[in-house]
Amino acid sequence: METSHQAHHTEESLDNLHSGFHHMQAAHCENGVTTALLKHYGIHKLTEPLVFGIGSGLFYIQLPFMKVNGGPAISFRTMPGLIFKRTCTALGVPVTRKKYTSPQKAMQELDERLAQGKPTACQVGVFYLTYFPKEYRFHFNAHNLIVVDKQGDNYIISDPIMETLVSMTSYELQRVRFAKGAFAPRGQMYYPGDNLTEATDEQIRNGIIKGIKRNCRDMLLIPGSFAGAKGIAYTGRQIKKWKNKLGDDKARAYLAQLVRMQEEIGTGGGGFRFIYGAFLQQAHAYLPIDELLDVSQQITVTGDKWRGAAIQAAGIYKGRLGSQADYDDMGNRLIEIAELEKKAFKNLQNAIKKAKSLV
Structure with a gap:
C-alpha cells in the first residue's frame, strides 16, 4: 500500500500551493508544531527555544519496572502535548484537543477543518511515516505534525523534522493517526483558537x-x-x-x-x-x-x-x-x-x- 511516493508533489509545487502556511523546520517536533501553528493563527513573537522553555520541555525519567521495545523505559521529554498546552495557557490561547474511537470520524472532522482553511496538528506514530527514511522509523507514537491542506486524496503535511512540506495519502495518514502501542494517538488532533491576538x-x-x-x-x-x-x-x-x-x-x-x-x-x-x-x-x-x-x-x-x-x-x-x-x-x-x-x-x-x- 506504500505507493504515496509516486503521488508526492515536488517540494517546490507544495510550497507554492500553500503559501498561506509558513513551514518551519525545528529541532523537536512538538516545539516546531507549537511555534508554526501559533504563528499561523496570529502569535509571531515565539521562537522554538521560547516555546520549549515556557512549556517546560526539559525532563528525564527512567521507569525501573517498565520496558519499551524490550529495553529500559527512559524519557527525555515531558508527556506528549504538554509543551503545546502549557505554552497556550501562558498566552491565554484556547486549546481544542480531540481523540477518536472511529477512524472515519477522525478523518471526517480533520477534512472539515481543512476545507475551512484551518491547519490542524495531529499526534501520530512514526513507524509508518512513508516520507521518513526507513532507519528513522521506530514504534514511537508521540510524534507531532501539522496537516495543512488536502488535495484530492493527498494530505499536505508540515512535519517540523522535514526541510519542506510533504504529502501522504488518506490511507497513510489514517494509519499513523491510529498507530497501536504505547501512547497510541487514537486519531488525536489539536489546534488553538482562530484569529489570535499577538502575545504581549x-x-x-x-x-x-x-x-x-x-x-x-x-x-x-x-x-x-x-x-x-x-x-x-x-x-x-x-x-x-x-x-x-x-x-x-x-x-x-x-x-x-x-x-x-x-x-x-x-x-x-x-x-x-x-x-x-x-x-x-x-x-x-x-x-x-x-x-x-x-x-x-x-x-x-x-x-x-x-x-x-x-x-x-x-x-x-x-x-x-x-x-x-x-x-x-x-x-x-x-x-x-x-x-x-x-x-x-x-x-x-x-x-x-x-x-x-x-x-
Whole structure:
C-alpha cells in the first residue's frame, strides 16, 4: 500500500500551493508544531527555544519496572502535548484537543477543518511515516505534525523534522493517526483558537518565569530516585551493572535503546540542553538577570557531555568497546551530568527568585 511516493508533489509545487502556511523546520517536533501553528493563527513573537522553555520541555525519567521495545523505559521529554498546552495557557490561547474511537470520524472532522482553511496538528506514530527514511522509523507514537491542506486524496503535511512540506495519502495518514502501542494517538488532533491576538511581552515574561519554576521542580524536586537529575544518576548506576547482570548482547541492546531515546527520538539529551540554553539566552531579553546567561552556559556544557556519552554508548553497542571499564565510564559520564544539571537548576532556581522584583 506504500505507493504515496509516486503521488508526492515536488517540494517546490507544495510550497507554492500553500503559501498561506509558513513551514518551519525545528529541532523537536512538538516545539516546531507549537511555534508554526501559533504563528499561523496570529502569535509571531515565539521562537522554538521560547516555546520549549515556557512549556517546560526539559525532563528525564527512567521507569525501573517498565520496558519499551524490550529495553529500559527512559524519557527525555515531558508527556506528549504538554509543551503545546502549557505554552497556550501562558498566552491565554484556547486549546481544542480531540481523540477518536472511529477512524472515519477522525478523518471526517480533520477534512472539515481543512476545507475551512484551518491547519490542524495531529499526534501520530512514526513507524509508518512513508516520507521518513526507513532507519528513522521506530514504534514511537508521540510524534507531532501539522496537516495543512488536502488535495484530492493527498494530505499536505508540515512535519517540523522535514526541510519542506510533504504529502501522504488518506490511507497513510489514517494509519499513523491510529498507530497501536504505547501512547497510541487514537486519531488525536489539536489546534488553538482562530484569529489570535499577538502575545504581549508581559505574557511572555510571566510564561518564562512559570516555565522555569516548573522545570526546576521537575529536575530537582520530584520524589524518589528515578526522575530529574536524580534519575540521570540512577541510570548511570544501573549502566555499570548491565554487563554482568544482563550479558553482553542484552546490555548492548539496552544502551542502543538509551541512545535512540536520547538522540534519535525527539532530540533528547544533548539537543534538548542546547535548546534550553538558547531559551535562557532569549529569556534574558525579557528578564535581564545575568544569571540566566550563566546557567545557559552551564546547560550547554551538559549538552556537550550528553553527546559525548552517546558516542561512548555507540562504541559499546557497535562492538568497538565492551569491557566493564567501558560500562563504568559510560555510567560515570551520566553521574557527572546529573551532578552538573543539579547545580545548574539550583542556580536557576535562585536566579528566578530575583525575577519577582522585575515583574
